[in-house]
Amino acid sequence: MTTTLSPYKTSSGFLLPSIHAAPPFFTQQPNPQTQAVVTQHWTRLILAYARHRRLFVLRVEDADVPGSDWDEILRNPRINRRLLSSHLAAILADMIAKGHAMYEPPRQTSSVLLFWRTPEEWAQVLYDWANSTGQLNTIMTFYEIVEPPVPSPLSGIPLPILRKAVSVLTKSNRAQIIAVSEGEGVRFLPGNPGK
Secondary structure, three states: OOOOOOEEEOOOOOOOHHHHHHHHHHHHOOOHHHHHHHHHHHHHHHHHHHHOOOEEEEHHHHHHHOOOOOOHHHOOOOOOEEOHHHHHHHHHHHHHOOOOOOEEEOOOOEEEEEOOOOOHHHHOOOOOOOOEEOOEEEEHHHHHOOOOOOOOEEEOOHHHHHHHHHHHHHHOEEEEOOOOOOOHHHHHOOOOOOO
């Protein structure tokens, strides 16, 4: 049985690139330049899939667990291949080094938060949301932002990513961190929404 190298749509509607049908894509390559290209492709694939499914966390063990949220990309049953956890660990380390992810919790290397949007992009989404929902000059807790009564683009965003976005807004004078009794809070300040 031969499988052609062509894009493939998963059950979740995600379009896998043709390279996903190439058996060498799932194997760590001995040549460093070749491995760098493979890692670059995996990084793009992981971030695109995370955005498609709104996934924020990827664990090394997801490569070993059938049925995980990541199964559609970490395995290819059409060619009987899967990404090994050691290969995934190397890809995640590269993603950390290039600013596409961060270890969470800190001081371990098996679980990452993915930046399928950069902190600057999340900051803009956050500010646009605050502006469009009339939250300027209002103090909101981080909980109110990630668990709003009406679903928003920020629903379920992990707190470390939210903190990075708020930090970007603080540096551009579009937000101010406020201590509130329920924990952390932020006040969104009127300003240049496009900065």
